[in-house]
Amino acid sequence: MPRDHAADPTAAGAGTGTRGPTRARAGGTLRIGIGGPVGSGKTALVAALCRALRGELSVAVVTNDVHTREDAETLLREGVLEPERIAAVQTGGCPHTAIRDDISANLEAVEGLESRLDPLDLVLIESGGGTLSATFSKGLIDRQVFVIDVAGGDRSPRKGGPGIAFADLLVVNKTDLARLVRADLELMRRDAAARRGERPTAFISLAEHPDAPAVADWIRMLIAQRQAVLRGAGALAAAGAGTDAAAEAEIP
Numbered sequence: 001m002p003r004d005h006a007a008d009p010t011a012a013g014a015g016t017g018t019r020g021p022t023r024a025r026a027g028g029t030l031r032i033g034i035g036g037p038v039g040s041g042k043t044a045l046v047a048a049l050c051r052a053l054r055g056e057l058s059v060a061v062v063t064n065d066v067h068t069r070e071d072a073e074t075l076l077r078e079g080v081l082e083p084e085r086i087a088a089v090q091t092g093g094c095p096h097t098a099i100r101d102d103i104s105a106n107l108e109a110v111e112g113l114e115s116r117l118d119p120l121d122l123v124l125i126e127s128g129g130g131t132l133s134a135t136f137s138k139g140l141i142d143r144q145v146f147v148i149d150v151a152g153g154d155r156s157p158r159k160g161g162p163g164i165a166f167a168d169l170l171v172v173n174k175t176d177l178a179r180l181v182r183a184d185l186e187l188m189r190r191d192a193a194a195r196r197g198e199r200p201t202a203f204i205s206l207a208e209h210p211d212a213p214a215v216a217d218w219i220r221m222l223i224a225q226r227q228a229v230l231r232g233a234g235a236l237a238a239a240g241a242g243t244d245a246a247a248e249a250e251i252p
Contacts, residue, residue: 028230029120030223031110033099033136035163036147038129041173043071044206045147045215046126050080052211057121057223060085060113062106064095064128071126087113095128096135103140110140121223132161143168143222145215150174154183157191165195169202169218176205 034042046061053059059081063071065088072088075081087109091098098106106125114120125141127134136144146167148156151174157164164170170192178185185203192201202214 028226029114029123030143030219030226031123031125031141032219032222033125033127033141033144034147035099035127035130035134035136035144035167036171037131037149037152040129040147040149040152041206042126042129042147043074045145045171045173045212046071046124047075047078047080048206048210048212049124049216049219050075052213052216053122053219054081058117058119059122059124060087060117060120062087062089062109062113062123062125064089064091064098064106064126066091066093066095066128071128085113085117091128095130096133099125099127099134099136099140101137103137106140122219130163132156132159132163135162135166145169145171147171147173150178150183150185150188151181153181154178154185154188154191157188157195160195164192167199169200169215170196171215172201172203174205174207175203176207 034046036042043063046063050059050061061072061075061081063069063075063086065071067090069088069090072086075086076083089098089105089109091105110123110125113123125136127136132148134146144163144167146163146169148164148170150172157170157172172185172188172192175185177183189201189203200218202218204212204214206212
């Protein structure tokens with residue numbers, strides 16, 4: 001039977017995890033998956049976020065490539081983080097499989113970083129280049145960012161797909177090229193809103209704003225919410241509410 005790709009992959013029970021607010025893990029590390037088509041600017045966005053957040057947060061990155069370490073090596077050349085904060089996964093096949101179906105290699109890389117760099121605030125997990133159907137398992141990440149770019153034309157939001165429709169944040173990159181490729185940004189905004197409802201969409205240009213402030217601020221908000229919930233859970237435990245009550249604290 002054909003799989004219904006229109007179904008929300010973030011719904012409860014989808015993939016290998018559950019949606020809803022994500023429960024705290026030890027250390028409270030926020031894991032964000034960054035996916036999108038080849039050439040949309042995923043690695044450039046990861047580099048921008050590392051530069052923007054490394055002074056205030058403890059950040060690490062996991063990259064995914066099929067047969068190389070190219071994305072990790074790009075980040076190392078640009079010096080966005082210390083080498084020990086960057087791990088590379090070579091998927092050996094379809095990049096979707098390594099972030100959605102068999103997440104073991106990525107999970108091992110993430111948990112290794114969390115163990116070595118504890119306390120770690122944020123892990124960015126960059127998928128290899130995919131299609132509009134690429135999504136992350138909720139057993140691997142807490143939030144997903146999906147990146148498309150204006151250079152690919154203004155029809156992508158209208159075409160939809162799980163990444164566009166259900167990612168926690170949709171990023172439309174390279175808005176500075178809209179005039180050159182005759183892309184209608186207002187049309188893209190309307191189409192994205194129609195597909196996504198109340199889920200947020202950020203239109204960015206790394207050429208004009210190299211630290212991706214809109215995306216960085218969204219991550220700062222998530223971190224602040226996460227830390228507040230963890231503090232609340234700690235206060236419950238300290239007040240004698242018991243481990244069961246503290247465990248019920250749910251992270252945005």
